[in-house]
Amino acid sequence: MKDDLSTLESGAVMRWSVKDKACAENIHRLRSAAGHIDGIVGMLEADRSCIEVVKQIQAAQTALARVSESLLNEHLHICIAALSNGDSHESERLLAEITEVFPSECNLRRLS
Numbered sequence: 056m057k058d059d060l061s062t063l064e065s066g067a068v069m070r071w072s073v074k075d076k077a078c079a080e081n082i083h084r085l086r087s088a089a090g091h092i093d094g095i096v097g098m099l100e101a102d103r104s105c106i107e108v109v110k111q112i113q114a115a116q117t118a119l120a121r122v123s124e125s126l127l128n129e130h131l132h133i134c135i136a137a138l139s140n141g142d143s144h145e146s147e148r149l150l151a152e153i154t155e156v157f158p159s160e161c162n163l164r165r166l167s
Contacts, residue, residue, distance in 0.1 A: 083127050084118045091115035127153070 095111045130153065 077129065080124045084122045088115045088118035088122075091118065127156075131143055
């Protein structure tokens with residue numbers, strides 16, 4: 056099985072493997088979103104009700120948002136580890152990276 060490794064400047068390693076429960080849940084959510092999107096295409100081709108299509112779009116968005124939240128949560132754990140090592144430069148870099156990707160979801164500058 057293939058692992059995805061992300062090494063931070065601090066040397067901390069974030070590892071995702073399909074063996075991990077969180078990763079398996081994310082894969083399930085992504086497959087669910089893909090199924091919803093395939094369904095949306097079919098619904099549009101079949102000229103289904105706009106409300107039905109919008110509900111399917113919302114379901115796909117929810118699944119994607121949960122994957123995003125899960126990945127952010129994992130990344131934050133890595134950042135917290137870097138913060139606890141006392142490396143303020145690395146901490147600031149990581150916080151800036153997170154707030155750039157998730158500007159409306161978190162305002163982490165206040166934590167530093």
